[in-house]
Amino acid sequence: MKSDSNSGSDYTSEAQELLRRPPSALYRWLGDRIFSVVVVFLGLSIIGLAVAMAVVLFGEGSQSIRQFGFLGFVRGTTWDPAVQLVFGAFPFLFGTLVTSVAALLISFFPAIAVAIFAAEYAPRWLAGIIDNLVQLIAAVPSVVIGIWGIFVLAPWLRDNVYLPVFTWAEASHPALLPILGNPMGYGMATATIVLALMIVPYTTALAKDAIKSVPVEQREASRALGATKWEVIRMAVLPYARGGILAGAILSLGRAIGETMAVAMLIGNRNSLPFSIFGAGATMPSVIVNEFREAVESLHLSSLMAIGFTLFVIALIVNLLAAWLTRKFSIKGGQVI
């Protein structure tokens, strides 16, 4: 380019230079086309990749899907790779949905509170620190969270929460015992708590962005009407931001559904219903990561692939739901609908 334009931040002179000597027609014609071809190609390749993944998962899982039927596979409750060679994914489907929805419910309000605090209350320096720490949680590899769960969280929860609750139930409400399950520390409750912790950053970050994008006029208007800070947030900010907040929550749900390692390490890995609150359970990703490596029987392997396919479908549904919710609850033109 130009040798006299290297004067650091002085872009105006460069722009003037470009205006004075416009690029050749060929450059304009070709440049635009090359760029659009590259962009279109990369965009389509992502779509192609997703479709290819679905096709491969379905193809590899087809042996199992043929044998049990897709509905039969999804509804089947027996997972026996040794004696009967019968594979049903329902326990894992159930475990996945229960843990991830529960994790979302547990984490949603704390996450929103953190987002409101960081966006509305905290001084700038504190908000920066909170931002960084929240992002740090998102950056910790899930296997590290899993190890921390095994050695710190699970024993602590067992001694301070599960065992006291269990002893209390044993003494006064024995009917609750089957629902509570064995309080050994590794099970659905621990996995759910860790999942909740892991998805907080996603809900928080998206909620904060949504809250920050609420126009200042909106706040000023409600202030002018005499609203207190709490009322401003409740009546002006949150309704305006709710589309983004919900979309963030649904994306967190997707993340919780797909979380593998930390769950596999903490959920106790029981492959048959009934699951109980403290007792062991399993999820779709956890059974895949557990059994994939040593699955010798082809029907076993195919069933794991079919679980992968089911997971893919569920992830798709969750994403579509997120898109729909965002559209439905977004506010257009400053009007609450």
Add this chain to the structure above:
Amino acid sequence: MIKLKSALAGALIAVLAISCGGNGDEGRQDRRDRVDILGAGATFPAPLITAMADEYRDLTRNRVTVNYQSIGSGGGIRQFIEQTVMFGMTEAFLSEEVMSNVEQATGGRAFNLPITVADVVVTYNIPGVGSGLVFDGALIVDIFMGDITRWNHPRIAELNPGKDLPNLPITVVHRSDGSGTTNVFTSFLSRVSDRWRNRVGYATSVNWPTGIGGNGNEGVAGAVQNTPGAIGYNSFAYALLNNMAYGSVINSAGNVIQPSFEATTEAANIELPDDTRILFTNTPAEYGYPIAGFAWMLVYENLDANRAIRTRREAEELVRFLAWSIVEGQELSEMLGFARLPEAAVEKSQQMIRQIKWENEFIGAEVLDGLAAAGSPNQ
């Protein structure tokens, strides 16, 4: 750790390759001679086979490199069938179906050559009770079925007079990931109990009647060590390394066997079928440890039918490595926490190696005879 090791080995190979490159004609000659032996499969014997590979490379002065990827038994069998590796490795021998498929595809058999013996010990965490609790097969079945739920149960006390067993609930911990360790353990339980065989059976993963699953040896060990009253199972080497309390088991001859590498080797020192495809859990050997099983290397009888092997030289080097690994290579066993192959298994393996062919020539026999003529301890 295994990854780190192989990464180090890879770096070492790279350095060696560079340093050889500088040696002029001689170096170039070396490089033409060099053979890469590709293998893949079970994770359990991976530390052993990696150490063997290092040792063998030194022995052949960097001429022969064994490249082993521990991708699991299932993966090992698949790669072997798809002929992307020269040898597979597995902790479950090939099924009749796979054997006949191989025979159809290649015109020859698939050989299962024992490479080491896996042993599984019952580990537990009972405050105040150390190693050496005595179990018998029926007792382990009842515990893992969830029928015996407290440590002070009379059945346990009966086998362990004089031990002060607490009134503590038993928490069963099993492997959640598919594993050869589970295969060996559940095969033992199936052997000693019809109820177990019909309800749970044996495989790399099974439908456990009770308990929680830990991921990997370390997952089971972690759960057992963190939970007072827990009982699980681990490979013997892992229990030793982590100072876990482990039990002795009464074998089929009625002897109380304390786990040891010798007892494990002894377990496999029995009348073996010619193709060594046998599960010898609950071994008839009088002083053998009953929860043990082979890990096998898989090779084709007709090596030329394996697309991963392109030249006769590669085939010969593979056979030479196999012959070395089951005899001299076993010296590395104890140091790494593995039990040696018994005589019986080495003999059967050598008989199978003798039948390995390249374009209808018995190169296996040639290699073994050549080694014997050269005064090597290979028979």
